[in-house]
Amino acid sequence: MSEPILKIDNLRTSFRIKDDYYPAVDGVSLTVNKNELLAIVGESGCGKSALAFSIMNLHSRAKIEGNINFKGQNIVNLPTSKLNKLRGKDMGMIFQDPLTALNPLMIIGEQIGEILLIHGTNSAEKRKERVLELLNKVGIPRPEHVFNQFPHELSGGMRQRVVIAMAIANNPELLIADEPTTALDVTIQSQILDLIKELKEESGAGVILITHDLGVVAEMADRVAVMYAGQIVEIADVYTLFENPLHPYTRSLLNSVPTANEEQSTLHVIQGVVPALQNLPREGCRFGARIPWIADSAHEKNPQLHEVSPGHFVRCTCYKDFHFPDRDKEGNRHVVS
């Protein structure tokens, strides 16, 4: 199982704001194994999409530093011509909004065909054959008909299937899905997720699933990385993460979901807001400001990831002292005096 296909080491992606560069992804290290679905979860502004885009170098203006090891080479700052041999072939990407992700003036067949053409399928008949095969595979009825249609003629779910067909066209080893179901209806969401999972099982590709939805994580992931303010704050296999979450951010997040299974009258609210990129604290625990009732001494000066059990890493030592404001450390409710 643990045959890594992607190894990210100390990745830092910075955006320019006025005259300075600010890292939106700040020292992220992780691996993705073959036939593994790694979910990266966090709220907007935590850097999860910036991380996904960095892997494929899709940022138009960003400074990317560190190592991304893919197929035996560091692909950070690889010349575009060399990177283009990997993009669309060995790594595929599924985008958030299938309507804007498709060229409105190109028929579906041409759009999927293009990715085959770029990577060497020169015969038009072979391309068409493969496109029809792909459309069939992603569950699109009447592929022959859809081949000649334009994106606006398809429903949202069908469009996302087209985007997926495109991403898997050349049997990539790595699939990156950036919030693939956020723009879709609930029933369509589960269909698309099931499809992604099925395709993963079939091809043995490694999948990075970017999402803000913990329910999706619970349904899909093998391993989960929780990001906050550009850093991974906790990483563990999915069962450990849901059964024994440690980092205060993970625990807060889990408690703020109005789960369909559990009755809570009040949801947990995380104090304060995610700071803007320019105002991110660069020292100390980045989440510290949002749990002010935890003593300063509980935090590390320079928080590191600690391996608390095999494969379960937590950043900073504050998790040891963390409790919700209305409960004590054992989870019992305070009696307000």
Place this chain on the structure above:
Amino acid sequence: MWKFSIRRIMIMIPQVILLSIIVFMLAKMMPGDALTGLIDPNVDPNTIAEKREELGLNDPWYEQYTRWVAGVFTGDLGQSFHFKMPVSELVWQRIVNSFWLSLLTLVLTYLIAIPLGITSGRYNDSWADRLITGYTYIGFAAPLFIFALVMLWIFGFHLGWFPTGGSVKPGLTPGTFEYVMSKLYHMLLPALSMALITTVSTVQYLRSEIIDTKQKDFILTARAKGASESRVYNRHILRNSLLPIAAFFGYEITGLIGGSIFIENIFGYPGMGQLFLNSILLRDYSVVTSLVLLFGILTILGTLLSDIILSLVDPRIRIK
């Protein structure tokens, strides 16, 4: 698509009718009529009155209008009192000249606009882009007639590279190669002067279309597919940005009509624009009304063309 075009043409009909009524009423409101200037002032006023009655000039306006429209349909636009020939014949000669001048201007407009717009949009915020946008600002600010005069003075009088008037060198036989070349030579400076000014809006439009398209999500998709930069530009950005430009074509024609009035007068080019201004100065009303009607119809046709092109090129409108 067919439904759309037909509906669009149907809408045009009342527009044209309304236009013709307005043109006719305006002509009627102008002081004097066809007889005022034509006739020796010594003629007995009674005779003139009789003549008026005979020509139907005392009939109610709608009867006169109906006669006029019927005339227009049969190609009878009346008589030009100045040139002493039927207006239709007079206009026809000029239309041909104006047509070629406009065509050349259009070709030059796009020859300038497309490379400049692409460079400017693709490499936005570069030096080349700043130069090009600088040019477009000057183009927007400079009045066409002043710019044309400067061009005429520099290239026509001062350097003497181009003729300063007329549409062809006198004495050449129509149809010969020399005749065609001479026509082209005469058109070049006016067409270029006009193109250099009118092109700036297309340059700006194309530039902003490209910059806009560059930021679209499907461009990311194309990059994620591993498409080379040139492929991303040619297949996705350019194709999607040029379509609105194509649709702009009809409006371009509309703009040319206004421009040609200045240009033809400044360069002494015998086209419709020159005829129009001259006829106004000479109070040659029958010519003026005919030309206003013609210009109006051309403008309506231009917008019609734009709408139809747009519906043709954009599948989101086409398939419905």
Place this chain on the structure above:
Amino acid sequence: MSYLEVKDLKVHFPVKGGLFGRTLAHIKAVDGVNFSIEKGKTYGLVGESGSGKTTTGRAIIGLNKITSGQVFFEGQDITNLNKANKDIRRDIQMIFQDPYSSLNPKKRVIDIISEPLRNYEKLTKGEETKRVQELLELVGLNPESILKYPHEFSGGQRQRIGIARAIALKPKLIIADEPVSALDVSVQAQVLNFMKEIQKELGLTYLFISHDLGVIKHMCDQIGIMYKGRYVESGTKEDIFNHPQHIYTKRLVAAIPDMNPRNRQQHLQFRQEVKNEYEQAYNQYFDDEGLAFQLQPVSDTHLVALPEKG
């Protein structure tokens, strides 16, 4: 009679076309909807895009023209809310989905929140400022921030500004159209908690429109499920979540992700079963046009759209 009662509500939008732009057909966005809300309760209206849930909410408050049917509020006919008594109009307010686009970016907070006040009450400048500050405090924002612009606030704070505007006139009924869909989970929690708090404090009644069944389950007492402009099922939270009867409701419920990863295999299987049932039994639950049948009672509280027997 209930607090708010909607009777056979229909909202049809004309489809123009042909050579002369004649009305060729109608899109039946809302096609015969009946429901009623009890005072002080939260009624959830659920559906996917195109189900007509938003149109229903907008029609009640007069933002969409009602084709036919009636709306009663506190026993009074308010079908034509725009013409209705001003007092009733101020009793019903709306919270919109997107806190980014529903607040005018060029207006200051004080102008945004006092807009309804200016329409209905004649207050002096001083009184107005005081009211807005009170409202800001009530929604948990700094009363000092009355002169700020919307872009200076986070998403959750903006939604609170939207709520402050909605409660400025002390309404009795609030129609909340996907109020937390554009927000992150922790911010969403904040807004949901807050909506519950002010409901208790001000005795509000909510019509809560959402596609998110998790949120609906958390917030609502009574639920109606819409599909293509019609009701497929309605009942208490219990009825809908524990005993869904219509295959469409079952499908929606099955699509809610399970927060326990250990149940995943089982849940996937359940989803597949429901999907198969949906495909096989489609014709029994929908008519020839793919629309839902009339609601039939299956218990005192529970109504399901089933074909009439016999």
